[in-house]
Amino acid sequence: MSTNSGKGPIGPQSQPQSQPQSQPPRSCDRVSVVRGDITEQHVDAIVNAANTTLLGGGGVDGAIHRAAGPELLAECRAIGGCNTGDAVITRGYQLPAKNVIHTVGPIWQGGGAGEADLLAGCYRSSLILAAKHGVRTLAFPSISTGAYRYPLEQASQIAMRTVTRHLEADPSIDEVIFVCFNERTRDAYQRALDAELPIR
């Protein structure tokens, strides 16, 4: 809160004089891209690219269930499922991450079936759920670009745009890491992040 309200110079008693206003960092500064295994991330929550049953599968979903242990499957079974574009949260069990946010990406069908909106919905729903549960550090995989065959360039641009826009409006999340399993994916997400950087 300003104590001066723009009414004139601040007197010498108003210490400290040159304290900068505390601003949340620009959203791109809170986003990074790494190559790695999401199951090894020490963050408040990792995001799982699940399917509508929430009962596990291959790819990142299989890796997360293997690393978390059988209690994760039991909690997912009790939830009962998740719609495409939505997200649910569970505990992380044996994972270093405290929580897992499970979201269901769209299966690529050529682009005319609302895939882009559904994919953006995955990132948005995950961020909203994260903030609601006090998650400050969050790691995403490249949702839908494996078994669901979403084209990587398009998916990375949607992911990055949705996340950076959301963070601009939500200062409660400190850090989002895109954890990419291979170099090609990492390069695509890094290009997408570079494209969001403000021109200086």
Ligand code: AR6
């Ligand atoms: N850490 C980070 N990324 C990973 C890891 C890992 N440990 N393992 C794979 N990836 P996919 P989708 C990458 O197929 O396309 C499952 O069977 C992978 O290289 O896991 O959303 C579900 O049950 C790719 O870049 O997810 C669903 O049925 C990315 O994660 C279906 O697959 C996503 O690939 C979901 O398909």
